[in-house]
Amino acid sequence: MVVPYAHLDELQKLPTDAAHEMMALTQRMESVLRSLYVPDGINLGMNIGKAAGAGVAGHIHMHLLPRWVADANFVSVIGETRVLPETLDVTWERIREKFVTGDL
Numbered sequence: 001m002v003v004p005y006a007h008l009d010e011l012q013k014l015p016t017d018a019a020h021e022m023m024a025l026t027q028r029m030e031s032v033l034r035s036l037y038v039p040d041g042i043n044l045g046m047n048i049g050k051a052a053g054a055g056v057a058g059h060i061h062m063h064l065l066p067r068w069v070a071d072a073n074f075v076s077v078i079g080e081t082r083v084l085p086e087t088l089d090v091t092w093e094r095i096r097e098k099f100v101t102g103d104l
Contacts, residue, residue: 002026002062009058011048022062029064032098039066 002025004018014022030042043065047053086094098104 002029002064004060007059009049009060011046011060014060026062026064028099029095031104032095033064033066035104036094036098037066040069041067043067 002022004014004022006014006018008014011019026044030044033039033042043063045063046060047055047063048060050057
């Protein structure tokens with residue numbers, strides 16, 4: 001997730017330089033995710049406003065999610081359960097290390 005410091009509820013309110021920084025970080029995170037997890041694709045999106053599914057009202061942010069062909073199987077769809085290939089603390093450490101070192 002890429003989150004600007006400014007607490008704004010609409011993308012159009014974000015200053016241009018902050019929007020550029022947000023996109024630059026999103027591009028960097030795409031590189032990190034591709035390097036670490038070798039996904040077939042990346043979902044990128046924003047939910048702006050409660051009706052659009054925003055979980056944090058009044059604060060825009062960008063989601064990045066690695067995806068693989070056929071990764072939406074019955075467990076996720078019917079069982080409402082997510083299968084994680086590693087614990088979130090391991091994911092955090094792997095991403096942080098790549099992001100900090102710039103070793104892409």
